[in-house]
Amino acid sequence: MGDGPASGGSFSQSVVEKEFLALEAEIGEHDRRYYGEAAPTISDGAYDALLRRRQELLSLYPDLQKRAAPRTVGDDRLEKFEKRPHRRPMLSLNNTYSEEELRQFIERVERLAGGPLSFAVEPKIDGVAVSLVFRDGHLAHALTRGSGLEGDDVTANVRTIKGLPFKIPEAGQGILEVRGEIYIGREDFALLNGQREEEGLEPFANGRNLAAGSLKVLDPKKAAERRLRFIAYEIGEGDSPFLSHGQVLETLRLWGFPTNEFRMGLGADGVWERIREFGGRRQSYPFDTDGAVVKVDDRPLRERLGSQATAPRWAIAYKFSPERAETVLKGIRLQVGRSGVLTPVAELEPVSLAGTTIRSATLHNADEIARRDLRIGDTVLLERAGEVIPAVLGIVPAKRPPWAETYRYPDRCPACGGNLCRIAGEVAYRCLNPDCPPQIARRLLHFASRSAMDIGSLGPQRVGQLIEAGLVRNFTDIFHLQMDSLLTLPRTGEKSARHLLDGVEGAKNRPLWRLIHGLGIPHVGAETAKALALRWPSLEKLANCGSEELQHCEGIGAIVAASVQKFFQDDRNGRLVAELKMLGLRTEEMAVAGGPLAGKVFAITGTFSAYGREELKQKIEALGGSVRSALSRQVDLLLVGAEPGSKVIEAEKLNIPIGGERDLAELLGLSL
Ligand SMILES: [Zn+2]
CATH class of the missing domain: 2.40.50.140 (Nucleic acid-binding proteins)
Incomplete structure (x- = not known):
């Protein structure tokens, strides 16, 4: 008895069916993580292996088709974004890891076309596909792939991308669609991860997830910090006059879009040679690449070749093996x-x-x-x-x-022997002992780090020494350090001790947000700390703030608000705040308080001709004002631009004054 399809015994059948259903469930779960949350837990290679096994079972046991879930392009739509339909379906590409399958693809296409073809080969950027829709030469919408038929409108975040033309007058009147990939450059990725480690957070696993996640943050300011980039590779099919792919890329470049390099290859050998060339240089690209894309160059021919359910017939992605x-x-x-x-x-x-x-x-x-x-x-x-x-x-x-x-x-902490506990809803175990030495060391290192209090001479070795000698246990101890006790430490001369003391002295006058960040409140990174310091320019006031009030601060969600409140409710931290103030640390912020818009709270709706939304917000903040995304009675003025939203009606209900473009000019003019 073989175990192939011919045997078909009920035993093997049920085992196979079990495997198949398990595979379906696993693939579904990974799809949800990858597309929905942009946080995959397995590599692309491992995921593709699951898909292959699924396909293999389906071809061996066609009956399984009845149990199969329909495979569509991955769905990355999120509820919080507005949805818009794609003008033409945004398909994904079939992909392969094997040279043989690549050659079969070329053979198939050439057979359909009835002769040898020329193919364009370009490096495949490991990023997130988006569609930019221009109306009369102006960027109207940027959409993610979404379900393939409709995507999330991420225009606000796409507008933060540098080097992307938002106006293309050369494109003339009407609708034009540019497709491309949003990614985070390799250098930027390394930089962002460096910052993250300083904040004591787990580093991002890869640039693709980070780009996908950044595109879906609700605050464009946060998106801007992620340094997203864009490379254009296609002009919407159908209503465009271009004859070849080369012509498309050339035109995109002329319009000011960053484009990818590409090579032309004739037939399978030519294409394979180009792919190998790109593969050999993959480490030298500024972006992550996981393969090469092979497309039929002739665009009218593409139209004739058409598509299957989820992918066009005229293109394939060849993926390098990890x-x-x-x-x-x-x-x-x-x-x-x-x-x-x-x-x-x-x-x-x-x-x-x-x-x-x-x-x-x-x-x-x-x-x-x-x-x-x-x-x-x-x-x-x-x-x-x-x-x-x-x-x-x-x-x-x-x-x-x-x-x-x-x-x-x-069942005990390997560092201190303390009890471990697993917090409900978390997978991680925690050591509950607040005196656990590695915890103390990490808290101190974070406090002194470059993105917090910036005490350069307080590195891992020094912190280890200070803890071992019993000189430092918490943040305040740092400010009690004395020359004579430092000199008792191994390998420490007067010069290095002086250097350390100077660094500590200098830290007393850092901007408030650095102190807030340094406290190590869970979920409060540098950016959140800045938002908090801007809204509550006093550490004492922040410490006494209610969670509801906290949530009204721009960029602060329920989780962060609860975390901040919990931190300050702890008596030890309350004492810490008082002690830091007594030690002469800067716990109040004066700078912005003197601006002409000091204390004024604004909300914005619609668009303004002079400034983009984000720019406008920065202008107001620079003058001491603050901008909220939601209307509440605390808002002093609602600025109303062109095509305003429902905020205007809300403002009337709440009796909030409304100002237009001229009021805005006057407000900002105060500083001129
Ligand atoms: Zn411990």
């Missing part, structure tokens, strides 16, 4: 974060992968270890695609030594 390596899991170390969260880290036999030596990899949490049944001594499979942090894909069962034992997650 680099993989095997190595031995030597141990699992638990790293204690500043809020006590334990992160298991795999200690690996050093192995070279995609040009770097890998010695460790995060294992995320206890559940992950159990789910994969990772044991010390196991041979693990590592994968690194592009700039993604290396991930442990799984184990190689055949290489498990007989002595390998199941890993037992400790």
Whole structure:
């Protein structure tokens, strides 16, 4: 008896069916994470492997089709964004990892076309596809792919992208659609992750997720900080006069769009050669690339070739295989974060992968270890695609030594012996001991970090020494340090001690937001701290603020508000605030308070000819005013531009004064 389709016994059938349904569920879950939350938990390669297995089962057991969920292009629509239909469906591309399948694609297309064809080959940017719709030469909407038929309107965030033309007078009257990819450059990504680590947050796994997430933040100011970029690669099909893909890219470039490089290849050999060329240079691109896109150059021919359900017939994405390596899991170390969260880290036999030596990899949490049944001594499979942090894909069962034992997650903190607890709704374990040394060290390091109080001479080694010598336990201790006690530390001369004391003295006068950030309130990063300091220019006032009041601050949601309130409700932190003030730290902000719009609260609706929304907000803030996204009785004036929204009616109900373009000019004119 074989186990192929011919056998068809009820036993094998039910086993197969079980596998298939499990696969469906797993793929569905990954789709939701990838498209809906932009936070995938497996690599693209592993995901594609699941899809392939699904396809394989379907072709072996066609009966399974009845149990199959319809596969569509991934859906990234979110409820909070306005939806708009695409003028033409925004399809995804079929993709392949194999040269053979690529050649089959070319053969198929050439057969359909009835002769040899010329193909355009370009590097595939690992970003997020968007459609920009221009009306009479002005950007009207930017839409995500969404369901393929309709997408989320992310125009406000797309407008923050530098180097993207928002007006193309050359395009003339009518509608023009430009498609392309939004991404975060590799250098910017490294920079953003550096900042994140300083804030004690887990680094972003890769640029693609970050770009997708940034496009979906509700505050365009936050989106602007993510330094999104755009590369154009297509002009909407159908109503455009272009004959070839090369002509399209040339035109886009002339209009001022950043475009990708491309090569022409004739037939399978030519295309393959171009792909290999791009592959050889993939590390040198400013963006992450995971392959190459191959398209029929002739546009009228594309129209004739048409599309299948979810992908056009005239294009394919060839994906580079992610680099993989095997190595031995030597141990699992638990790293204690500043809020006590334990992160298991795999200690690996050093192995070279995609040009770097890998010695460790995060294992995320206890559940992950159990789910994969990772044991010390196991041979693990590592994968690194592009700039993604290396991930442990799984184990190689055949290489498990007989002595390998199941890993037992400790029930006490490995650093201090304190009790561990798992907070409801979180996967992580936390050490509850506030005196746990690594927690203290991380809190102090965060406080002194460049994005907080910026005390340069207070690095990891120095902090370790100070804690060990019993000189420092909390933030206030830093400001009690004395020359003579510092001189008792190993390898510390008068010069370095003086340097440290000067640094500490200098930190007393940092802007308030740095202090707020340095306190390490969960969920409060540098940007949130800035928003808080702008609204409450006094640490005492902030500490006594109610959660509802907090939520009315621009950019502060319920989670952050609750976290801030909880932090200051803790008596120890209340005392901390008083002590910091007594020690002479700057806990009040004076600077903006003197501006001509000081204390004035504004709301905005509609568009203004002189400024974009974000620019306008910055102008008002620079003059000491503040801008809220929602109307409330605290708002002093609603600025109404062209095509205003429902805020006008709301303002009338709440008796809030309304001002137009001229009032705005007058307000801003105060500073001229
Ligand atoms: Zn501990």
